Amino acid sequence: MANVISSKIADFVARFPPFNALEKEEIKHLSEEAEVLYFKKGQFVFKQNQKAKPFIYFLKEGQVLLREEAGQENKLIDVCDEGELFGVRAMLTGNPYVFEAYCEEESLVYAFPLSIFKPIVESNNKVSLFFASGLASGQKPDHFNNMALHQESGKITDFLSWQKPLEELSTPLLLIPSETSIKSAALKMTAKATDGIVVVDEAGKALGIVTDTDFRKKIASGVFHIDDPVSKIMSVNLISRNIGFPLAEYLLTMLKNNIKHLLITQENDIVGILNQQTLFSQLQFNPFSILYSIESAESVEKLCMHRNKVDYFLRYYLEQNIHTSVISKLITTVNDALIQKAINFALAELNEKKHYQPDVPFAWISLGSEGREEQLLKTDQDNALIFGEVSAPQLNYVKEYFLQLARRVNDILFQAGFAYCPANMMAGNPEWCLSISEWKNRFKGWIHSPEKEALLLSTIFFDYRYVSGDQQLVKKLNTFLKSEVQANKIFLNFLAKNATKNPAPLSFFKNLVVERSGAHKEEFDLKARALMPLTDIARVLCLEAGNIEIKNTVERYRFLANEDVSRKELYLQAAQAYEFLIHFRALEGIRNSDSGRFIIINQITKFDRQVLRNSFEPIYLLQQMIELKFQLSYFS
Incomplete structure (x- = not known):
């Protein structure tokens, strides 16, 4: 009986990445050691901050939501469907789970022991690259990420440097009371051989940071005197992140907030300052x-x-x-x-x-x-x-x-x-x-x-x-x-009508709709048929929701997913599809030395054609949705 079960597990998982990159004997060995777990709706596979279990999980049936606790609410990070792995971060870092895995439906899960699975990841370049491709922003491994399996494996070390967790800071921590003089702070900073000071109040709470740049700009220029309190020259735009995340996440935080230093904490305690120079020294191929x-x-x-x-x-x-x-x-x-x-x-x-x-x-x-x-x-x-x-x-x-x-x-x-x-x-x-x-x-x-x-x-x-x-x-x-x-608001109805002017990119028979005449005859217009509909729909829906500030299409869909729970899954699918299409267009543009807008269908792989088709599904559903939402049948 055990052999029958393991054989069925092997046959099923072999259809999905990264298992389809493994040898049959590796899949067989994994399947023989796998545990089959059943969860009722509302149960948890694991909870946030829970100590990592010695397994990586594969969803056979059902649906699992990866959520992050955010105050009184849970923020949806990802939706795991059939054939997808989760618990990846904990496997690669050994740290506690950063999300909770909540069963939205009755779910059947295969648990593969890390003692067997992890050596495969470390020894198989294609499998290593698969996991690297999904980790930078907490994204699940999915059918869009399968492109990683087609890439060269020679530069995996470069690539994985983005995913390496921040485990420790190389520069010592220096905490200085806010009333300390600038001169005294500078001397202590030199003695400690550090390039940053955390200024704290009497209770030890961080008020600001002081760096070499602050000394150069504010002291050397004569703006402040060396006997003034150090609080006079500190930067108060403090952004903090916990230690242990992939390096790419700290980079994104710096970019989004236009800062060069991050306050690093661990369980609410200050452990140091991470600056761009230190971060870049650890990121290979630094732009x-x-x-x-x-x-x-x-x-x-x-x-x-x-x-x-x-x-x-x-x-x-x-x-x-x-x-x-x-x-x-x-x-x-x-x-x-x-x-x-x-x-x-x-x-x-x-x-x-x-x-x-x-x-x-x-x-x-x-x-x-x-x-x-x-x-x-x-x-x-x-x-x-x-x-x-x-x-x-x-x-x-x-x-x-x-x-x-x-x-x-x-x-x-x-x-x-x-x-x-x-x-x-x-x-x-x-x-x-x-x-x-x-x-x-x-x-x-x-x-x-x-x-x-x-x-x-x-x-x-x-x-x-x-x-x-x-x-x-x-x-x-x-x-x-x-x-x-x-x-x-009537303006939005017209804008919505404009967003549906391009038909869905797939024909009745699920073929890509190509241009029938002109310079790009028989080519697929990726911009007009796929990107523009997603962009236009996201824009009109955000304007209707009263959000004028968000401009990025993916961020618009994520905003909408949080605003409208009933359509959350659709909006998250749209965001994911858009990211893939932008990536695909850029790659095609570079390979063909053009804008990447027009795709010659018979020159792309069968795999890419299938992934393109998968990414078009949200377009059709969104167009249907706004047709009803804005009553577009009444607008000519």
Whole structure:
């Protein structure tokens, strides 16, 4: 009987990754030692912070939710379906479970002993890469991650460095009371041979941190005296993370919060400071040398040269299946630094030509895919400029100055490889270089008169994102738009109708719908058929929910999943599908030296065609949903 059960286990798991990369004898051995576990709905396979069990789990039947305790609520991290592994983090790190595994349905689970499974992971390059591909952001191994099994195995050590947990800090911890003098703090810092101090209150609670940079900028410049309390020069924007997470997660936290130091804790106790330099020294193939080169570039030519280096690590990260959210954040950070540096160069050039900058605030905003932080490849520019209110006599001079500034920035971005927008949707166009009141009127016109052109422009401009300058201008526009959209909800019906203009990407017979004429005949339009519908639907649903701030499509779907529990699974599927499609397009673009938009179906593998089909399912369901939600049958 035992042989029959183990044989059935082996036959079943062999259909799924990473087991399909194992030898038959390895699967047989695993199956003979597996335990079969049954759970009723509402039971837990394991709980958060529970000591790791000596098993990795495989879901045979049912559904398991991976959730993180967040105060009174549980935050859904992932949904495990048939054929998926969970408990991966604990297996690789040996740490307690960071999530709970809750059975949403009656579930049958295979438990494979780590004593047998872990040596296989360590000895089999394909299996190692499979687990690396899903760990960076806590994502489950799934059919999108199977791409990892097709990659070269020679660079696994490089790739796994992103997944290595932070186990200890190399620099000693130094806690200093807030009333300590700057001079005394500096001496203690030197004696301890550390580059950071944690400033604490009487109860030992962290108030801020002081680094070498603070001493250089605030003491050497004469802003403060060495006898002043150290609290005068501390940075108070404290972000903390617990020790033990993969290095990539600390990197993402730094990027998202635009900081260079993280406070590291363990069970609420401060254990030290993690800085970017230490982090990067542990991350092989580090892209941030490029970022620093961009920020310190002394000429436009060097600026463009440094930006072009990004293409090398982009291909590497894509082919090694680094999680898309990590890659897009890296690329956005580099592009934003490029834009900021281009603005600085342009301002200096105008000043040299005696075109003096008016005392008027301005903000540079990115639009479209760059606004959504989704521009992995160098595509054409989409940007605009907002400037503050000015009196009528000043308007012509102020607008002309900012137009000259914007055109020079557009030229520098062109030199760096970003093509001019064919539709001229750039800040150097007088149509898109406007005062804050003019921008409000422009958006108001689109909302109140949602004609075809207005809807097209709305799909581009509603994805604006602040990049540089006075952020208050962008916040004012956010507040205005939120009010306007809520007061004119009929606009959302038209926007929803526009989101369904492209039919589902699969035909009745589940074939990919290709172009029937034109330059791309018999090719699949990945942007129009798949990416745009998902982008447009996420945008209109977030606007309806009153969220104007989130621009990224994946983040929009995750927001919607938290807002609407009844459709949570659909929204999470849509987020996952979108991440895969962005990744797939970028890889195709790099391999074919184009935008990756049009796919020649007979040139991609059967595996890729199947994964594409799987990722299209949420599009059809979402289009059906908004048809009903916004009663689109009544709108022509």
